[in-house]
Amino acid sequence: xxxxxxxxxxxxxHEGVLALSKAEQVGMRIDLNYLHKEKKRxxxxxxxxxxxxxxxxxxxxxxxxxxxxxxxNSSLQLRDILYNKYKLKPINTTAAGFGKTDDETxxxxxxxxxxxxxxxxxxxxxxxxxxxxxxxxxxxxxxxxFFNLHNVITFRSSSDRPxxxxxxxxxxxxxxxxxxxxxxxxxxxxxxxxxSKLEVSIAACYHKDPTMLKYLTSEHNDMHxxxxxxxxxxxxxxxxxxxxxxxxSAAKNGFVFPQFYGDYYxxxxxxxxxxxxxxxxxxxxxxxxxxxxGIPISSHLINQGIKNYNQxxxxxxxxxxxxxxxxxKVYQQWKDRWLAAYQRKGYxxxxxxxxxxxxxxxxxxxxxxxxxxxxxxxLWSFIQMDxxxxxxxxxxxxxxxxxxAMVLDVNPNELQKVYQKIREITTQQLPATWDWIIVPLDIxxxxxxxxxxxxxxxxxxx
DNA sequence: GGAACTCGCCAC
DNA sequence: AAACGTGGCGAGTTCC
Numbered sequence: 170x171x172x173x174x175x176x177x178x179x180x181x182x183h184e185g186v187l188a189l190s191k192a193e194q195v196g197m198r199i200d201l202n203y204l205h206k207e208k209k210r211x212x213x214x215x216x217x218x219x220x221x222x223x224x225x226x227x228x229x230x231x232x233x234x235x236x237x238x239x240x241x242n243s244s245l246q247l248r249d250i251l252y253n254k255y256k257l258k259p260i261n262t263t264a265a266g267f268g269k270t271d272d273e274t275x276x277x278x279x280x281x282x283x284x285x286x287x288x289x290x291x292x293x294x295x296x297x298x299x300x301x302x303x304x305x306x307x308x309x310x311x312x313x314x315f316f317n318l319h320n321v322i323t324f325r326s327s328s329d330r331p332x333x334x335x336x337x338x339x340x341x342x343x344x345x346x347x348x349x350x351x352x353x354x355x356x357x358x359x360x361x362x363x364x365s366k367l368e369v370s371i372a373a374c375y376h377k378d379p380t381m382l383k384y385l386t387s388e389h390n391d392m393h394x395x396x397x398x399x400x401x402x403x404x405x406x407x408x409x410x411x412x413x414x415x416x417x418s419a420a421k422n423g424f425v426f427p428q429f430y431g432d433y434y435x436x437x438x439x440x441x442x443x444x445x446x447x448x449x450x451x452x453x454x455x456x457x458x459x460x461x462x463g464i465p466i467s468s469h470l471i472n473q474g475i476k477n478y479n480q481x482x483x484x485x486x487x488x489x490x491x492x493x494x495x496x497x498k499v500y501q502q503w504k505d506r507w508l509a510a511y512q513r514k515g516y517x518x519x520x521x522x523x524x525x526x527x528x529x530x531x532x533x534x535x536x537x538x539x540x541x542x543x544x545x546x547x548l549w550s551f552i553q554m555d556x557x558x559x560x561x562x563x564x565x566x567x568x569x570x571x572x573x574a575m576v577l578d579v580n581p582n583e584l585q586k587v588y589q590k591i592r593e594i595t596t597q598q599l600p601a602t603w604d605w606i607i608v609p610l611d612i613x614x615x616x617x618x619x620x621x622x623x624x625x626x627x628x629x630x631x
Numbered sequence: 632g633g634a635a636c637t638c639g640c641c642a643c
Numbered sequence: 644a645a646a647c648g649t650g651g652c653g654a655g656t657t658c659c
Binding site: 240242243244245246293294297298301302320321322323325326327328329330331332334335426427428429430431432433434435436530531532533535536537539540572 | 645646647648649650651652653654655656
């Protein structure tokens with residue numbers, strides 16, 4: 170097949186809009202009774218936490234400072250109390266240069282009551298951003314989130330009224346509280362099919378770095394493991410030992426992904442130190458997460474010649490150099506060429522035929538075509554699946570999409586067929602149709618049981 | 632009373 | 644030389 174053109178891009182979005190609009194019409198069933206009860210429960214709990222907060226010195230000082238205008242939901246007032254009245258030295262600052270009052274910062278400040286502020290914030294977020302919105306948007310017990318293809322600079326999608334693409338997932342309490350409200354139609358089940366490591370795979374289709382291709386092709390190679398071993402200077406790194414599994418996550422989320430998005434060693438060192446609980450000072454040997462042999466990671470690093478944070482940061486700088494100039498040298502060369510070509514031409518094209526015109530920063534030029542084309546893999550699959558469901562008169566319906574995942578409302582009698590077809594479309598038909606896809610694609614599934622809420626999802630393997 | 636802004640936080 | 648990409652949305656705040 171020849172290179173995809175802007176006409177192909179147009180047709181993808183044209184068909185995409187039609188398929189997405191059908192999903193919008195189906196929508197998701199909402200448990201209104203639960204919504205009502207959960208909102209009341211949260212409101213009750215918030216009131217209780219507020220009463221507790223009223224007993225603290227923090228609240229009393231706050232009241233003195235702001236009088237009748239006191240509002241514990243105001244982060245500006247809180248900022249005033251912490252950094253002006255208490256004169257604490259800001260750990261982090263906002264873009265505008267003020268001391269931050271976010272979760273990460275507040276949990277490091279030793280002032281009684283801040284934990285209550287955070288708990289209240291979290292509960293209100295669940296109630297006001299999600300549950301309240303579902304109730305407002307529902308029609309006859311169904312929400313119909315919109316899926317837009319015309320809003321996003323990268324040619325990804327967005328979703329609104331309500332946004333279906335930011336439903337809590339990692340935080341267990343928030344995940345359960347929100348997803349407990351969402352169901353498939355009566356007698357049906359929910360299914361989510363996610364591409365695995367899609368953006369990394371699509372990036373590899375642009376740069377074709379042989380080391381990366383090997384990581385993506387071989388089951389036995391593990392990039393995050395290798396980076397964890399290098400970042401923390403561990404020779405016998407076995408990812409199945411829990412302490413090492415944790416360091417692998419730290420390497421993945423604190424170094425590898427940020428590097429792919431364009432971060433540099435200063436931010437990565439800071440992030441890695443947070444993950445591993447290392448201080449921004451001299452290491453005594455007692456700080457940090459514990460290794461399998463029982464010693465703290467700071468002690469291990471001291472033995473490796475890294476005696477303080479500056480030396481740690483410098484080590485991360487060296488790993489970064491090695492990452493781009495040796496390990497993924499071809500990837501780096503592609504980035505340089507890609508940027509230079511944009512600077513020459515004034516635009517760049519995605520592998521899916523989309524043309525990006527405009528004034529972009531370096532990281533945007535590198536990231537947009539990857540982010541866009543990765544989503545287009547999902548959209549293409551979504552369209553094929555929609556056609557197949559229609560042509561085969563299936564009762565199962567597509568109902569949503571989250572950048573690299575599709576969500577379906579499945580008739581249990583069709584579960585096997587649907588599962589097989591999604592596998593076929595995403596891992597066989599897609600790479601066969603778009604021959605620029607030069608890495609194997611993989612997809613994973615989650616389902617609920619019939620008439621169970623989305624909170625009760627579990628991994629599905631045949 | 633609404634527009635535009637900051638800040639915070641949820642997803643990928 | 645500079646330094647993490649894309650959204651939506653709520654609350655609070657300020658300005659008009």
